[in-house]
Amino acid sequence: MNNYFDYFNYTHGLMNQNQNNYNMINEQDDYNIDPYVGFIRGNLFDNTYVPYKNYNPARLNPKNEQENDLLLVQIYGFAAHELTLYLDTHPNDNKAIKLRSKYMNLYKQALEQYENKYGPINLSSSLLDETPWGWNTEYWPWEGVN
Secondary structure, three states: OOOHHHHHHHHHHHHHOOOOOOOOOOOOOOOOOOHHHHHHHOOOOHHHOOOOOOOOOOOOOOOOHHHHHHHHHHHHHHHHHHHHHHHHHOOOOHHHHHHHHHHHHHHHHHHHHHHHHHOOOOOOOHHHHOOOOOOOOOOOHHHOOO
């Protein structure tokens, strides 16, 4: 995948397999939030984003299904976290509370899907409550073994 449109189409193809479980990643809401764009630039809200000089955030191009699934976990986790921080200063914003809940649910679904396919990615995973111990049964990504 060489650009955002390839990523977008790839993501939609994967997510259409689970249409009932996932909302489209580019679906925007009352805040005009695109979680992918927010993730790559590090700021979820358009009205508070100020780019550094002429910097354009790099588009992320997952090379395979596993990288795409991990990217979805990261995107939805980031969106939920950003909304959590926003709610620290705007605790009565009901739309933001609902939006945070939406992204937390998408994060949990993406995390569960990833862990069921590829194994746990953090120590709080319920997959680690099983025998045999499921942590690091494969090579770590930095070991360079595919």
